[in-house]
Amino acid sequence: MFGGFGRPQPSSAEKIAAAEAEMDLVTDMFNKLQQACMKKCIPREYREGELNKGEGVCIDRCAAKFFDVQMKVSELLQQEAQAKGAGGGMGFGGM
Amino acid sequence: MFGGFGRPQPSSAEKIAAAEAEMDLVTDMFNKLQQACMKKCIPREYREGELNKGEGVCIDRCAAKFFDVQMKVSELLQQEAQAKGAGGGMGFGGM
């Protein structure tokens, strides 16, 4: 997953650390997406408890656009890293 | 405290972990309460350094209502968990 470290045989401790780091990032992105799309799609007056149709559709599109932004930012950071000659580095798109 | 795990003899490590988790939640709730009630009760102009009477009373009521909300949310999550048949689970009211 977080390949490209250029090391042939990661130890178990390193594997665990990498898996943990990855899980932390996934969790963090989920929380960010949730906060972003709740803010964009759900009015804070709470006049009803159900998610109405418009809100549901808004969430679907919002999530799709959030992933697009995530991919785009990942690409841009990789281009920046390459332009600086940092070479390999990590990609975020395939998170 | 975080009873209901259905395990008879937690190890020391588990006891420590549970106590830590509980302390983290208490700390987190305190911070959230503080931020919420500072925002609701204290204007950001800072024309004076003292807490005036109105602000003090507002904080007292704000804290009381925050606890009510905490209790209410805890109840609702438990009902939800039971409705889904998850059974026992954890309560947050008695945090």
Add this chain to the structure above:
Amino acid sequence: MFGGFGRPQPSSAEKIAAAEAEMDLVTDMFNKLQQACMKKCIPREYREGELNKGEGVCIDRCAAKFFDVQMKVSELLQQEAQAKGAGGGMGFGGM
């Protein structure tokens, strides 16, 4: 750095913990400064990708003022601690 603990010989574990704590605080302050000054100096419309001259100057002054506030808050907390007779304590100015 975090002197004034009044203990003559910290163990290695304590030294590492202190260095980690310090690094966490430095990181946290950097993030806070960044968020504060981005908010104050950079409009969210993003009509251009370059940092224009006005924004750059604003960031420089914003950072300088942020450090002033950090120093000021540190002083005030120390005065408060001394007034309460807590004595030594930690300073934040020399972070």
Add this chain to the structure above:
Amino acid sequence: MDGLTAAEQREFESRMQKKQMKEFMGMFSHLVSHCFDSCVDDFTTKSLIQRETGCVSRCVKKFMAGSERISQRFQEGQTQMMAQPPPGR
């Protein structure tokens, strides 16, 4: 997670459990804080008034519904991003 001994596997799972518990607690405190902030604005009384209680209930209900929908989209999104490797690698 291949190539781990049984002990490492257990250690890993125990950490993941702790993380999940932490996540759940974070969600709880976020929910309390969000619904309080959205629903409570009257500080002339020290107990929730009817309007506020109702608002909190709807806020929790809607949050849970929204969260579930977001979870589904998120999982689909993750799967999709796994499938297509990022450009430039």
Add this chain to the structure above:
Amino acid sequence: MDGLTAAEQREFESRMQKKQMKEFMGMFSHLVSHCFDSCVDDFTTKSLIQRETGCVSRCVKKFMAGSERISQRFQEGQTQMMAQPPPGR
């Protein structure tokens, strides 16, 4: 925390100390950030102007006073919630 050996007790206390230190640091950085955000809005100078310095002092003072009051209410609230077990258990 009953049933811990002396070594476990020490380990636990050392962790709690670290958490408290972290908490204190978090409070400090929050305070700096909050008072900066509330008080500083003039970027024509690179040192705090008198109005801003005064505002920061009052901000810190009021925050500490508010924080103390909230702590008292919070401790009372915790004690009360301990006393009455949550419904449904």
Add this chain to the structure above:
Amino acid sequence: MDGLTAAEQREFESRMQKKQMKEFMGMFSHLVSHCFDSCVDDFTTKSLIQRETGCVSRCVKKFMAGSERISQRFQEGQTQMMAQPPPGR
């Protein structure tokens, strides 16, 4: 960090590396979240429209430029604060 054994030094460095990785990830998720929030407001389509894509690119570019400038000021500030000990010690 004087007075550490080689093993302690390695342990310390490994932790610092983990922290840096965590920092980088935090920066990434903050950037995604900030640029999304600033640039995306149209939910009649499910793919980014041209205006949004452009805005995200400029947002990332400007953030990186601003971040670099802030880093420089921050490092200078740290060095300066190190030089003059805080009052009252």
